[in-house]
Amino acid sequence: MEKILIIKRDNKETERLREILDLAGYDVYTSSYAVQGIRNALNIGPDFILCDIAFSNPSGSKDVLTSIRKSKNTAYVPFVFLGTDISLQEQHRGIARGADDYLEEPVDSVDLLNTIAIRLEKSHKFVTQRKLPFSSFKERIEGYRILDQISKHREIRTYGSKEIIFGVGQYVRYLYILKSGRVKQSKANQGGKELVTDIFSPGDFFGTEALVFDMPSKTSAVAIEACRIQLIPKEVFLQALTGEPYFDALILNHLALSIQHKEEKLLSIAYDSVRKRIADALLQLSEDPGGKKGGVQMLQEDISQLVGSATESVSRTLSEFRSKNYIEMSSGRIHILQRERLANILN
Known part of the structure; x- marks a missing residue:
């Protein structure tokens, strides 16, 4: 589980960021002050850092970015600044000093998760290429x-x-x-x-x-x-x-x-529509060894939690699929009748 450190004064935006990341499955830590943030970064060893741009003053003794990049343990951890009305000059200065990106506050949840996913993927490439694959x-x-x-x-x-x-x-x-x-x-x-x-x-x-x-x-x-x-x-x-x-x-x-x-x-x-996420989930679950005779036995509540959508939206989409004869539902089990139709939704 990836650890994300938020270095930012406690406020409603900090709590909102924590909730978004917590629900997304990340292990979230917060620090309210620069010195505390630097100390936590060195002790925790986060996989990703979000930092208030107010805590980055190159001429100050408590500059978070400089301290993070000096340590061999955190030198390559993805580091993204948070702030409002960040000038282009500030962005260029931060990138030159080792920041990876900037996010404008209030941060859009989609932009936040997308930025983290992309940066983590790049960060993990070294590990997966050098340490993980089997040679045969x-x-x-x-x-x-x-x-x-x-x-x-x-x-x-x-x-x-x-x-x-x-x-x-x-x-x-x-x-x-x-x-x-x-x-x-x-x-x-x-x-x-x-x-x-x-x-x-x-x-x-x-x-x-x-x-x-x-x-x-x-x-x-x-x-x-x-x-x-x-x-x-x-x-x-x-x-x-x-x-x-x-x-x-x-x-x-x-x-x-x-x-x-x-x-x-x-x-x-x-980014995907509810229809696409549900179609994808049904196709994957029906291929599992536990899906007896092509049937998927799951409550609509479980499917909504799996695809990250409201139960009402899942119910409407399943009803649509049933009306089009893509699936049939009986005894708490969903049977796929036209796999190719569901697969077409993914394209």
Whole structure:
């Protein structure tokens, strides 16, 4: 999970930025003063920094940008200034000193998420190109072989529909391997509005972020339907992670793909229509091993949380698809009748 540091005096705009980023699934930290911001940046090691331009005075002793760029640990962290009526001269001066971009306040949520996604993607390219890819198919298979080896004879636990597997703020004690059924991973803001960040199907494993970074989970995992999950204890997982290079590469690759998926999802929510997002979700879910006979068993509320739209909009769109005979709905399951019609919506 990417960490974003906001260095800005506390006000309504700061809280609005925090809520947008929190709901988008980022781990958000705030600092109200320049010195505090510099200290937090060096201690936290953020993946992205948003900073009030008022905290950047090249001639001052508390210039945030200069201090951030001097440290080898934060020298290449994406850094974006926030401000109102920022002159072109100020922008050029900041870029020359190492800033990556500027955002005008009040910041548009779409511009904010898009800027972060693009900058993070560029930042992650070095990691994914130099550290993550397997050099051969054989090495990928070896990583899964080790996963299979450490999962042998481990407990398999049964969860009922809507049962919580782990919640926000809990320390994850296991790597979870889904054997049957489906699980949703989601995050909610302070107002209770929920966004589904992932849907897991048989064969998927989850809980890796909290285990690798040894921190309380920022998301919850809930069974969509009755499921069976194999539990690999944390200490067994960490031992394999540190002692088996192929397994380490497998998990690192998994985390990279998770980041890529999150960025693509944010861009989809920001720019794609509700019809396109729902069509895409139905097509993907129906291809999952958990989608029996092409059917998708999900509540409309779950679909709305998955695509980031109101339940009413999802209901209207599904009704439209049903009236056009793209889908049929029965017994809480959605069956796709014309995949090509739904696929055309994506183009």
